[in-house]
């Protein structure tokens with residue numbers, strides 16, 4: 321369960337201030353699929369990365385499963401990112417010097433990789449259809465295959481939260497479709513809440529929550545829960 | 559994580575190699591200097607332990623070769639109570655030997671790359687044979703008896719062009735390689751044909767460069783006035799001992815300098831500790847250069863991987879984890895440079911020992927290798943720290959944004 325309460329984000333570049341988010345309030349139930357859509361520069365990525373405590377709001381609160389992300393210490397944030405959040409990037413961002421399976425295990429590398437984790441990583445790579453490419457390096461994989469490795473990497477920690485920033489942005493439509501189906505399928509079999517930033521509305525089904533951002537403000541929801549999520553979260557805050 | 563660090567180093571083999579060379583050369587220099595100072599210490603220590611008396615020279619002479627006194631000091635010294643024996647000597651750099659002068663020897667040395675002949679300038683000493691026979695601690699007769707051949711000078715050699723030389727000089731002035739001068743052979747010094755009556759071998763590079771002959775003969779050969787002496791070698795009775803005698807001589811004869819070999823040894827030790835200080839300075843400079851090289855390399859490498867660190871941070875790596883990765887990389891680099899430096903130093907010392915004779919031996923001991931490795935790893939860690947800190951400190955968000963462009 322995610323509660324975003326009146327979140328503002330202001331970037332300062334030189335003397336100019338950019339209001340990337342101007343009071344976003346929303347509510348995403350546990351296990352849901354949410355899509356953040358909106359024009360370029362509207363603040364989609366900003367919001368997404370805040371859910372993963374990579375960035376923090378200028379003001380407002382974000383609660384995930386009852387934990388206040390804005391009140392976390394540095395160590396808590398590291399642990400949260402490592403254990404609770406799976407990230408999928410637009411440009412895959414695999415580590416070039418590591419093989420596919422090592423890339424999946426990279427969050428645990430500093431603390432040591434247990435055999436159970438390794439088995440889990442292997443299982444996930446098989447699940448995403450790369451069972452025969454475990455030891456391939458990123459440069460030996462196509463873009464779609466790299467993104468599959470990234471999906472396995474995001475899921476290896478059994479996250480509460482699966483965050484994807486335009487995961488198909490650098491893929492052609494066929495590979496993009498495959499990635500979306502895979503994400504959907506894997507999310508359904510896990511407990512994770514999926515939040516995807518996308519430009520491509522064809523992946524969105526009527527059951528999905530759509531958060532439309534314009535100019536740093538949530539424009540409402542076209543499909544399910546029209547403004548419902550918003551209102552309930554706003555009520556909770558007041 | 560170690561494997562990861564290692565692979566990151568191998569990604570840019572050329573850069574890693576350059577950084578490696580950059581650090582291994584200072585390490586090589588450090589080991590080289592240490593082994594040279596050790597070698598010097600051993601050699602001079604060897605030499606000094608063979609001499610025990612007091613050497614009297616004219617005031618402020620650095621060595622007997624540059625000293626000039628008159629024979630009357632000998633009588634004055636003998637008159638001092640506690641002096642057991644006093645043996646006058648003359649010392650000068652050798653004129654042409656076998657037609658080879660100083661310049662031609664130097665040039666020859668450069669041409670044949672024989673550093674020996676450049677380092678060892680032969681020296682002629684003339685001894686008062688009768689007085690020297692009374693000495694107990696005379697180096698040359700002793701070493702001739704134990705390791706040499708032929709005979710030492712005796713009363714019969716007074717005024718005759720008979721010489722005793724070292725095996726090393728015999729080799730140096732032989733007809734060719736493998737054909738050293740033998741007892742009975744002639745040795746042409748300046749324009750005098752001398753006869754070699756004995757060969758000695760002290761094993762010390764400093765002592766083995768000396769041609770020994772009668773004092774009168776030496777004065778004639780070197781063009782010195784008959785009453786000149788360079789040095790008087792003095793032995794003392796057990797009480798009062800050398801230090802007291804040294805002081806007594808300097809008091810009785812203010813124009814001379816008396817040096818007991820103990821004193822020389824201790825002043826040598828003082829000098830060597832000064833040398834060691836300079837050495838430490840050179841070492842620090844070399845390591846500073848090494849650190850700068852590592853900083854440069856690692857900074858380049860971390861700047862390049864800005865996005866990667868952002869990704870790692872986003873995936874749950876802490877700042878400390880990133881710091882650890884980068885320092886591991888630079889420590890590996892340091893270790894590698896240390897290994898290369900040690901191997902080079904060891905190889906260098908082995909080769910150098912082929913060319914350096916006469917008592918000086920360069921050694922790269924396990925201790926100094928451990929020191930070299932320790933220093934290089936420390937340099938690596940130190941040099942990696944700033945880039946690592948920079949890499950760990952950056953905001954992951956900025957790196958991610960950079961990466962998605």
Ligand SMILES: Nc1ncnc2c1ncn2[C@@H]1O[C@H](COP(=O)(O)OP(=O)(O)OP(=O)(O)O)[C@@H](O)[C@H]1O
Pocket residue numbers: 331332333338339340358359360361362363364365366367959
């Ligand atoms: N570090 C920064 N300094 C200044 N402005 C920034 C910074 N980061 C983001 N912004 C601005 O914040 C706004 C929102 O950025 P964000 O990346 O969230 O947009 P987005 O909706 O994801 O756009 P896109 O669809 O192009 O990815 C943009 O106007 C952007 O220029």
Ligand SMILES: [Mg+2]
Pocket residue numbers: 364365366485
């Ligand atoms: Mg974006």
